[in-house]
Amino acid sequence: MVTSLHQCGSPKAQAGYALSEMVVASSIFFSISLGLLMGFTSLERNYAATTDFSHNHADEMRISDYMAMDLRRATAVEAATNDTTIYIPAYYDSTGTPQTPTLDGEGGVYYGALGSSVKVHYYLLAGTIYRQQDSAAPIPLAMNVQDFVFDVTDIGKVVTTRITFDPTFNSSGASTSAVAATAFYNTTLLRNSRTDVESSVY
Amino acid sequence: MQKGRSTKAGSILVWTVLVIAILSLAAVETLRLVTVKYQNALQTSTWQEALLAAESGIDLAIVELRKSLYPQPNQAWQGWNNQPGNNVTGYELTTVPNAGLNGTPVTIETSVDAPATLIDPTNSWQYYRIRTVGTIPINGPARAADNPQDTKLRRLSLRFERFTNGLLATHALPTDANGNPQPQVSRRVEAIVRPVSAFDEAIMSVGIVDLTNQDIVVDSYDSNDPTKSTNGLYDVAKRQENGDIATDGQLIDAGNAQIFGDVATNAGTVSGVANITGVERTDFYQEPIPIGAPSWNSVNSSVTTVNGNATITASATQGSAASRYILSGISESGGKTLTIAGASDGSQTYVEIYVTGDISVSGTGQIVIQPGVSVTIYFAGNVDISGNGVLNGNNQPGDLMLYGIQPPTDTSEHVNFGGNSQISASIYAPGHDVTVNGGGTNGHVYGSMVGKTVTMTGVSNLHYDESLGSKGMINNYKIVSWFEDNR
Numbered sequence: 001m002v003t004s005l006h007q008c009g010s011p012k013a014q015a016g017y018a019l020s021e022m023v024v025a026s027s028i029f030f031s032i033s034l035g036l037l038m039g040f041t042s043l044e045r046n047y048a049a050t051t052d053f054s055h056n057h058a059d060e061m062r063i064s065d066y067m068a069m070d071l072r073r074a075t076a077v078e079a080a081t082n083d084t085t086i087y088i089p090a091y092y093d094s095t096g097t098p099q100t101p102t103l104d105g106e107g108g109v110y111y112g113a114l115g116s117s118v119k120v121h122y123y124l125l126a127g128t129i130y131r132q133q134d135s136a137a138p139i140p141l142a143m144n145v146q147d148f149v150f151d152v153t154d155i156g157k158v159v160t161t162r163i164t165f166d167p168t169f170n171s172s173g174a175s176t177s178a179v180a181a182t183a184f185y186n187t188t189l190l191r192n193s194r195t196d197v198e199s200s201v202y
Numbered sequence: 203m204q205k206g207r208s209t210k211a212g213s214i215l216v217w218t219v220l221v222i223a224i225l226s227l228a229a230v231e232t233l234r235l236v237t238v239k240y241q242n243a244l245q246t247s248t249w250q251e252a253l254l255a256a257e258s259g260i261d262l263a264i265v266e267l268r269k270s271l272y273p274q275p276n277q278a279w280q281g282w283n284n285q286p287g288n289n290v291t292g293y294e295l296t297t298v299p300n301a302g303l304n305g306t307p308v309t310i311e312t313s314v315d316a317p318a319t320l321i322d323p324t325n326s327w328q329y330y331r332i333r334t335v336g337t338i339p340i341n342g343p344a345r346a347a348d349n350p351q352d353t354k355l356r357r358l359s360l361r362f363e364r365f366t367n368g369l370l371a372t373h374a375l376p377t378d379a380n381g382n383p384q385p386q387v388s389r390r391v392e393a394i395v396r397p398v399s400a401f402d403e404a405i406m407s408v409g410i411v412d413l414t415n416q417d418i419v420v421d422s423y424d425s426n427d428p429t430k431s432t433n434g435l436y437d438v439a440k441r442q443e444n445g446d447i448a449t450d451g452q453l454i455d456a457g458n459a460q461i462f463g464d465v466a467t468n469a470g471t472v473s474g475v476a477n478i479t480g481v482e483r484t485d486f487y488q489e490p491i492p493i494g495a496p497s498w499n500s501v502n503s504s505v506t507t508v509n510g511n512a513t514i515t516a517s518a519t520q521g522s523a524a525s526r527y528i529l530s531g532i533s534e535s536g537g538k539t540l541t542i543a544g545a546s547d548g549s550q551t552y553v554e555i556y557v558t559g560d561i562s563v564s565g566t567g568q569i570v571i572q573p574g575v576s577v578t579i580y581f582a583g584n585v586d587i588s589g590n591g592v593l594n595g596n597n598q599p600g601d602l603m604l605y606g607i608q609p610p611t612d613t614s615e616h617v618n619f620g621g622n623s624q625i626s627a628s629i630y631a632p633g634h635d636v637t638v639n640g641g642g643t644n645g646h647v648y649g650s651m652v653g654k655t656v657t658m659t660g661v662s663n664l665h666y667d668e669s670l671g672s673k674g675m676i677n678n679y680k681i682v683s684w685f686e687d688n689r
Contacts, residue, residue, distance in 0.1 A: 043228070054235055055348075058242055062352055065246070069355070073685045091392075091685050098687060101331065101394055102319045107672075109320070109329065109394045109683045141351050191393075191684030 049169040053182075059142035060163045060184035063122075063129055063150060066141055070120050071159050071188040076196035079152035079159070082124040087117040089192070108193060117195075124148060156197060160187045241345055242352070245387070248340050249356045251308070252389040253686070255336025259312035260393045260681070263332040266314070267395065267679045273494025309337040320394065325672050327397045330679070333390065333687075339376070340385040357688070360385045390687045400491070400630045400677035401650035404445040404463065404666035408490060408632055411449050412657040414457030414474065420445040421462035424668040425598055435597060436648060436665045443479045445666045448486045463666075490632035490652060491677050492608035496556045496580055501526040508532040513541045516551035516575045525552045531559035531583070534567030544575035557581040563621075565589040571602060582607045584615050588639065591621015599626045599649030600673045606631025606653075617653065620660075628670055629653065 067084070071077065076087040090112035093099050101109040110116070121132040127146035130138035142148070147166035152159060163184045166174040270278035313333045320329035344360035347353055357364045361383060363375050375383040404420055405411055413420075422444040423437065424430035430440050445463035447454060452470025464480035465472050468487045472478075500523040505514055507530045517525035534540055540563075544551040551574055560583035563569055568590035571577055575595070581604065594602045604627060609615045617631050620639025626648040629636055636653030639660050646663045650670050658664065 047228075047231070051235065054239055058239075058347075058349065058352075061242075061246060062349060062355065065249075066351075066355055069686060069688065089683065089685055091687065092689075096689065098392070100317055100319055101683060103322060103329065107396060107682060111685075139351065139354075142349075191681065193682065 045171070046169070049167065052168050056145070056148075056165045056167075056182070057184070059129075059145055059148070060165070060182075063141050063148075063163055064161055064184055064186045066131055067122060067150075067152070067161050068186050068188045071161075072191055074159075074190055075117060075192050075194055077152070077154050077159055077190075077194075078196075079154045081151050082149060084122045084150070084152045086120045086122070087195070088120060090116040090118050122150070124150070156194075158187055158189050160185065238348065241342055242347055244342055245340055245347070245356065245358055248338050249358070249387050249389070252336045252338045252387050253391070255308045255310050255338060256334045256389045256391040256686075257336070258308075259310045259334025259336060260332050260391065262310065263312050263314045263330075263334070264395060264679055264681075267330060268491075271491045271676055271678075273492065307339070309335075311335040311337075322672070327672070327676065329394055329396045329682070332393045332395060334393075335388050335390045337386055337388040340387055344383075344385045355688075356387065358385065358387050392683075392685050392687055393681050394683035395679040396682045397676040398678040398680050399671050399673060400652060400675040401628050401670035401673065402446075402677070403448050403652075404650055404664060405447045405656050406488070406490070406650075406652045407449045407451065407636075407654070407656040409449065409451040409655040411447060411451075411454040412457075412655070413459045413661075414455050416457070416658070416660060416662045417476070418457065418459045418658055418662055418664060419462075420447065420459060420664045420666070422666040422668050425600070426669040430668070436646075436667075442668065444668055445664065446480065448488070450487050450489075488678060490630075491675070492633065493580065493605045493630070493675075495582065495607050496526075496554070498523075498526050498528075498556070501528050503528075506530060508534065508540050510534075510538045511540075513543050514553060514555065516542060516544045516553040516577075518545065518549070518551050520552040520576075521554075526554045526556075528556045528558065530557075532557055532561045532563070532569075534563045534569065535565045535589070537566045539567070540569045542569070542571045542575050542577055544572045548572075548574040550574055550576065552576050552578075554578045555580070557583070559583045561585045561587065563587045563589060563591060568593060571595050576601045577603070579604045580607055581605070582609075585617040585619060585634075587618065588620050591619075591625070592627065594626040597624075597626050597648070599628045599667050600670055602627040602649075603674050604629045604631070605675065606634040608633040624648070628674060630675060 067086070070086045070088055073088045074086045075089060078085040089110065091098055093112065099111045101111055102114075104110050104114060119134055123130055123132075124145070127144055128140045129142045129145055129148060129150070131141050132138035145165065148163060149165075150161060150163045152161050164179050164182050167178050167182055168174070170178070266278050266282065269276050272278075311334060315331050316328050317331055320331065321327070322329070340358060340360070346358075346360060359375055375386060377383055404422065422442040423440060424442065425434040430442050431437055432440065441462060443462040445461060446466070447461060447463065448466040449470065450468050452467055454465055454467055454470070454472040456472060456475040458474050458476045460477045461475060462479045464483065465475065465478055466483040466486035469484050472482055502524050505512060505527055509531070514527055519525060532540060542553055553575060555577070557579060561579075561581055564586065566589060569587075569592040571592065571594050573595040585604070585606075592602065604617070606615070606617060606629075614635070615633065616635045616637065617629060618637045618639065619625065619627065619629060624646045625638065628649045630652045632652055632654060634653055635655045635657070636651055637657045637659055638647055638651060645661050646665065647661050648665045648667060650666055
């Protein structure tokens with residue numbers, strides 16, 4: 001074998017080149033593979049976090065819009081973190097048809113029976129935020145939102161809602177500032193005179 | 203050698219294609235995410251704008267209702283299909299071009315009606331129901347949101363009309379030149395507006411409010427509510443805090459006043475207030491409705507001028523010819539008395555007097571209003587009442603209402619209202635400078651004052667009767683109920 005190699009000319013140089021080439025090639029291959037693996041893993045995590053952020057933001061917007069719609073027409077508000085109750089006029093009858101308003105004798109009007117209202121309850125339960133109207137079946141507004149926090153601040157004529165969630169960009173958990181940066185605010189002017197506090201826009 | 207180069211070149215090509223494929227996938231996915239977000243944001247903002255359009259419809263209706271309060275011709279409801287009234291529907295279909303997102307047109311449908319259930323039995327005031335729909339086209343593709351609750355909330359009409367309960371007509375999606383339906387979004391709001399009295403505040407002035415002459419106390423009571431008055435009269439123990447003062451101008455000079463109520467200016471200041479129990483606002487403006495001369499078809503001509511002892515007889519029928527008088531003027535002095543006589547048993551009677559000239563009462567002259575008589579005086583000239591002044595037998599400011607007919611532009615007219623006795627009156631004269639002269643440190647004025655300027659001289663107490671808020675002339679409309687109908 002040796003004789004044969006010598007016969008071929010420059011056997012040492014040829015063998016050394018093959019070994020070093022293999023080492024270098026292997027190193028480069030593993031380095032690139034490792035880099036790609038880490039890159040793809042990072043990219044995948046980032047993609048998942050971005051998608052999660054995007055979905056959560058859409059959830060925030062939907063919850064906020066639902067609450068703002070009810071707050072605009074509210075006559076009373078009971079605010080608490082992740083649990084808010086809004087009372088709106090009993091505008092519809094049992095068949096869902098709008099009712100004719102009636103004067104209440106004190107400068108206001110009411111729908112349906114005097115003193116009646118519809119209770120709309122927003123709450124977070126088992127990772128889902130629900131909207132429940134009176135005793136009807138609750139409707140899930142957003143699911144897999146166990147990290148959501150919605151705060152409702154009642155200032156009388158206006159009510160501010162603030163919704164946050166935990167972004168998942170950092171595997172060790174979101175910092176306080178990162179959570180605060182997800183806050184979705186909505187300040188809503190209550191159009192109706194309130195029955196629970198002395199406050200009225202008009 | 204050639205074979206070796208060929209192998210290396212193939213490897214690079216594979217890597218290049220692989221990298222491009224990966225980057226392309228990433229780009230496509232990113233673009234998809236961004237597009238979905240963009241579409242969601244666009245649809246949501248259009249949905250929000252539709253609410254603004256619907257609320258604009260309420261504003262349009264209130265403008266027409268306010269116009270209808272002005273003296274004729276007021277051009278109210280011009281361009282509307284019908285005029286509102288009891289069981290009559292007035293409505294409008296308006297397209298405001300280029301007001302929406304990206305210059306898209308906004309369609310506002312407005313319906314105003316007057317249900318019989320919205321007539322106040324105490325004063326026959328009609329409340330109005332305003333229903334509006336705002337519609338805006340949606341830009342971009344007709345793509346539904348990911349979450350069904352988004353669809354349920356916003357009820358976007360993408361491929362077919364979801365808003366099936368059109369206000370004025372059945373909605374249908376518009377189509378483009380090729381007949382393809384164009385997506386749009388509609389929102390519907392119902393508001394109830396109530397009439398507002400010209401006497402909704404203790405003092406309302408177009409210009410300056412000057413209370414500097416005394417350390418005046420301004421508060422309120424309600425002659426209709428026994429918990430807020432005693433036998434229909436003011437009781438300091440039942441004092442209320444609705445003695446509001448407002449000006450369209452910039453200054454309320456309160457002269458160390460104590461105000462049991464709110465004060466409001468038009469981006470102005472309130473100076474010299476010892477105490478305000480309510481809020482101080484700077485965002486007030488309310489255009490006072492001018493008073494036009496009464497246009498009565500027939501009147502009681504038994505008295506046409508008053509200059510000495512005279513008697514005007516009230517009628518039990520409000521608005522009847524017997525209860526209406528047109529006088530060229532009233533001038534009483536030197537022990538002369540104008541008696542406005544009612545029923546002998548003191549039952550409710552009414553009289554309306556239109557004075558085309560001035561009203562003057564001085565010295566021992568006097569106007570005596572007998573119990574049970576409700577007096578409304580329209581005056582075109584100046585008013586100067588002093589001396590024995592006006593004796594309001596009911597002691598109710600709602601039973602003596604004075605309306606100043608809007609003087610011609612650039613003329614200066616005034617109301618100087620005072621007298622030795624306590625004053626119970628409601629004065630609405632937004633074209634006149636109103637001065638109320640009270641009885642000094644013991645003087646009490648009951649009622650409400652509206653003037654071009656309002657000055658209190660020698661008045662130490664002004665008590666606003668909250669029941670005036672549902673009496674007298676309608677000066678405005680306010681929203682008392684608002685509901686978004688999101689069926």
